Amino acid sequence: MTSLERVQATLGHREPDRVPLFLMLTMHGAKELGLTIREYFAKAERVVEGQLRLRAKYGHDCLCPFFYAALEVEAWGGEVVFREDGPANSGEPIIKKPEQILELAPPGIEESTGLCKALRAIEMLKSRLGEEAPIIGVAIGPFSLPVMQMGFEPYLDLMYERADLFERLMWVNEVFSANWANAQLDAGATAICYFDPVSSTTITPRDRFTRTGLQVAQRTLQRIHGPVAVHLASGRCLPILEDLIELGPAVIGVGPLEDLATIKAACRGRAAVLGNLNGVEMCRWSPQQAETVVREALAKAASGGGFILSDGHGEIPFQVTEEVLMAIASAARRWGTYPREP
Amino acid sequence: MQEAIDLFERALLNLDRVEAGRILAEASASLTPMAMAATIVAPALERIGNAWQNGDAALSEVYMSGRICEELIDAILPPADPGRIAQPKMAITVLRDYHMLGKRIVYAVLRSSGYELLDYGRASVDELVERVLEDGVKILLISTLMYPSALEVKELRAKLDRAGAEVGILVGGAPFNMDRELWRSVGADAMGLDAAEAVSLVEQMTQAGGRLA
Numbered sequence: 001m002t003s004l005e006r007v008q009a010t011l012g013h014r015e016p017d018r019v020p021l022f023l024m025l026t027m028h029g030a031k032e033l034g035l036t037i038r039e040y041f042a043k044a045e046r047v048v049e050g051q052l053r054l055r056a057k058y059g060h061d062c063l064c065p066f067f068y069a070a071l072e073v074e075a076w077g078g079e080v081v082f083r084e085d086g087p088a089n090s091g092e093p094i095i096k097k098p099e100q101i102l103e104l105a106p107p108g109i110e111e112s113t114g115l116c117k118a119l120r121a122i123e124m125l126k127s128r129l130g131e132e133a134p135i136i137g138v139a140i141g142p143f144s145l146p147v148m149q150m151g152f153e154p155y156l157d158l159m160y161e162r163a164d165l166f167e168r169l170m171w172v173n174e175v176f177s178a179n180w181a182n183a184q185l186d187a188g189a190t191a192i193c194y195f196d197p198v199s200s201t202t203i204t205p206r207d208r209f210t211r212t213g214l215q216v217a218q219r220t221l222q223r224i225h226g227p228v229a230v231h232l233a234s235g236r237c238l239p240i241l242e243d244l245i246e247l248g249p250a251v252i253g254v255g256p257l258e259d260l261a262t263i264k265a266a267c268r269g270r271a272a273v274l275g276n277l278n279g280v281e282m283c284r285w286s287p288q289q290a291e292t293v294v295r296e297a298l299a300k301a302a303s304g305g306g307f308i309l310s311d312g313h314g315e316i317p318f319q320v321t322e323e324v325l326m327a328i329a330s331a332a333r334r335w336g337t338y339p340r341e342p
Numbered sequence: 343m344q345e346a347i348d349l350f351e352r353a354l355l356n357l358d359r360v361e362a363g364r365i366l367a368e369a370s371a372s373l374t375p376m377a378m379a380a381t382i383v384a385p386a387l388e389r390i391g392n393a394w395q396n397g398d399a400a401l402s403e404v405y406m407s408g409r410i411c412e413e414l415i416d417a418i419l420p421p422a423d424p425g426r427i428a429q430p431k432m433a434i435t436v437l438r439d440y441h442m443l444g445k446r447i448v449y450a451v452l453r454s455s456g457y458e459l460l461d462y463g464r465a466s467v468d469e470l471v472e473r474v475l476e477d478g479v480k481i482l483l484i485s486t487l488m489y490p491s492a493l494e495v496k497e498l499r500a501k502l503d504r505a506g507a508e509v510g511i512l513v514g515g516a517p518f519n520m521d522r523e524l525w526r527s528v529g530a531d532a533m534g535l536d537a538a539e540a541v542s543l544v545e546q547m548t549q550a551g552g553r554l555a
Contacts, residue, residue, distance in 0.1 A: 081440070083438075083490060085490040085493070086488055086489060086490035086491075087488070089439070089440055089488065090440060091440060092440075147441075151440075151442065152441060152442065152443035153405070153442060153443055153446050156402050156405055156406070156443070159402070160357065160402070160406055201397065201400055202394075202397075202400065202401060203400055203401045203402055204400050204401075204402050205399070205400040205402065205403055208400075208402070234516065234520065236397050238397075239397065256520060257519075257520070278520060278521070279520075280489055280517050280520035280521040280524065281520065281521045283489070283521075284521070284523070284527070317489050317490075318490070319489070319490075319493070
């Protein structure tokens with residue numbers, strides 16, 4: 001069974017040969033190539049080589065040529081701040097006053113050097129691997145993008161107190177987000193991971209989410225011409241799970257603080273579940289702990305298919321060691337086989 | 343008093359500034375501003391903070407509640423008012439990170455509870471060491487969102503120790519919430535899961551004069 005066949009079977013809520021494993025290793029390719037994170041992301045070819053080497057090493061079931069979230073805000077004229085030991089951050093907000101939203105227009109994908117570089121990486125991976133393994137594209141949800149565009153506090157102030165400008169911002173972001181997702185699908189991405197942490201009840205109460213983030217997601221996902229995974233990046237999803245399932249995603253990402261068994265039971269037959277190893281704790285796991293945690297996750301969610309083992313945030317910290325990643329991969333292969341023992 | 347706390351909490355969650363102000367105005371007939379902060383505002387914010395920790399409230403509600411309380415308390419208890427809590431010098435910061443929300447929430451909740459603190463904004467380890475020594479800070483609150491920023495607390499602790507600064511470090515934010523052992527490994531004195539916990543830990547640190555044993 002190829003990785004893609006394995007993933008397709010589990011998304012169809014059937015049991016493949018074993019539970020698919022997605023190691024969302026965005027930065028570790030730099031270590032493989034002996035480069036700094038900044039150097040690594042400077043060329044699409046390096047990201048391609050990094051992703052191929054990581055998959056050859058750990059034998060996991062996806063390619064994740066995601067650069068960093070700030071890449072999207074760079075397309076809007078924002079600044080990217082690199083660091084040596086973690087993901088690049090977005091710098092000073094591009095929206096300094098709410099009234100600037102009136103002048104905002106969605107940038108063209110082809111006008112952004114960064115986005116074009118990421119598209120090239122997807123195209124190259126697709127030409128190298130064909131249908132062997134899924135290539136995961138990433139789009140930040142229009143409801144979450146303003147955290148980088150204007151900063152968290154001003155965005156919450158806008159959401160609560162400036163409904164007119166909030167709606168206008170959502171409108172421009174929805175156009176951009178759908179265009180960006182579709183460009184990745186056209187370049188060869190198999191599916192899009194729609195990251196939307198602000199929709200989580202960790203950040204937004206459900207009643208406000210149903211009036212805002214949910215409607216934004218409905219409109220945006222309708223425009224995306226391919227399969228989508230909805231991921232709240234460590235935020236809680238259980239209180240809005242039915243709303244998320246109604247959106248029709250193939251997959252729902254589960255954060256490390258939620259009970260995987262409860263989410264799996266609630267999603268069974270309707271959406272596959274992705275998660276939920278704790279990436280921060282992973283930084284200090286021993287190989288034995290990694291094996292134990294993997295076995296626990298499999299016991300909670302593997303039965304009947306519809307499950308992809310992964311971390312719960314959507315990006316594994318740069319500090320997680322090769323030894324631990326190897327232990328996760330080997331435990332997933334050893335204990336994740338179907339049919340499962342009773 | 344219980345009823346006043348219930349009503350005040352409801353007003354905050356409904357974002358009803360007018361009603362929240364009315365409750366405090368009514369209470370001011372029998373309570374000093376500091377007593378109102380301690381017996382109505384702080385308990386209501388603590389409940390909302392606990393609800394967030396249990397998944398029953400959202401961070402945006404914690405933020406908006408803190409902001410409303412800060413405005414109301416500032417009106418009756420200005421920053422330099424001698425009625426505010428006597429405390430060791432305290433500051434709050436975000437370590438090399440552009441995500442300011444957590445800091446803003448804790449700042450608002452502490453000030454609403456009667457504390458006064460310096461806001462260092464975003465700073466690097468070396469900038470923090472310099473400012474802490476210059477200002478004679480005894481309690482330093484650090485908010486982080488990114489994991490690498492959380493790890494930098496270790497370097498900060500080492501540099502403060504080398505400089506002979508007896509500073510209590512209280513940390514909080516997503517990496518510490520995700521790994522409940524992380525605060526110890528980076529040399530912090532304590533970790534608050536939310537703003538309400540931060541207030542209670544600051545109270546303990548105030549009594550201890552800074553560092554916790």
